[in-house]
Amino acid sequence: MKKTLMVLMIISLFGLLSCKPKIDEYSDDLPFVLSMDGDSLKILQLTDLHLMSSADVNTQNTLDIIDDLVTADDYDLVVISGDAIVSYGGPNAFVNLIDRMEALAVPWTFVFGNHETDHFDYQGYLDKIENTEFLYFKTGPEMTDGGVGNFRINFTKNSELFYSLYFFDSHTYGEIEEYGNVFPSQVDWYETHVSDDVVNSIAFMHIPLRQFISPTEYEGTFGEPVCPQGIDTGLFAAMVAHGKTVGVFVGHDHSNDYTTVKESILLAYGRKTGENSYGDLPRGGRVIVIDEFAVMTTYIVER
DSSP: OOOOOOOOOSSOTTTTOOSOOOGGGGOOOOOEEEEESSSSEEEEEEBOOOBOOTTOHHHHHHHHHHHHHHHTSOOSEEEEESOOBOTTTHHHHHHHHHHHHHHHTOOEEEEOOSSTTSSSOHHHHHTTOTTOSSBOOOOOSOOTTOOSOOEEEEEEETTEEEEEEEEOOOOSBOGGGOBOOOOHHHHHHHHHHHTTOSSOEEEEOSSOOGGGSSOSSOBSOBOSOOOOBSSOOSHHHHHHHHOOEEEEEEOSOTTBOOEEEETTEEEEEOOBOOTTSOSSSOSEEEEEEEOTTOOEEEEEEEO
């Protein structure tokens, strides 16, 4: 891998931990800062891995799919957009994923989906991520009902800020069997930062915003009804108002991989990656490219 990593932080989030981490040890609000050598920023989104135990054949096949997808190109970052683990595997399955991703020696990150904590709490996963070299993850600052995993990654080129990435916890389940949603405190957190942004950004979360529902025009596969966040708490409206975030990338609905544009913002599903996930779409991922002029393009790759 040719990319040169530079983390401009006073304290390394993971490398200096001497004991099992607690959630508050990951809670600062400083962005990670990574440098890129090339003219373009290239990101691979994987989603809905649904890993179980190491004895599960589909889990082993999924890890091999990840190998093939990540090594097929030279990526600046790999993003796993939720439901990496289903309840049967839990934190031990997460260890298998960490080992595989770290062996690939590519910067990577993740957001939690709605299944990781079916039978395990967040701390069970956080306990497994100490001593990682290539993982860039934070729980983020304390906020009311903010969840676990609200943070930013900034990319620089020639020592100047080039592009920003926002990561949100879309939670698990809401009231009356609705899926979870980004909370108002997270919207406030986003607005606090985006109001000062001097470059454009994209955002990642697991559960689709309600703006994904019933697109009138789209590209890709619209294979099932959208299962969106239960409540619209204003994140999309904030993105439109500030005019800096140009794309939102999600997972969750395994038979969808479409993109649609709404109020000049690209709404995009990733392609499901896991062999244990339902649906007939071939396993793969989504590539996001930000070119030297900060113009975004995206496309699906299959194994």
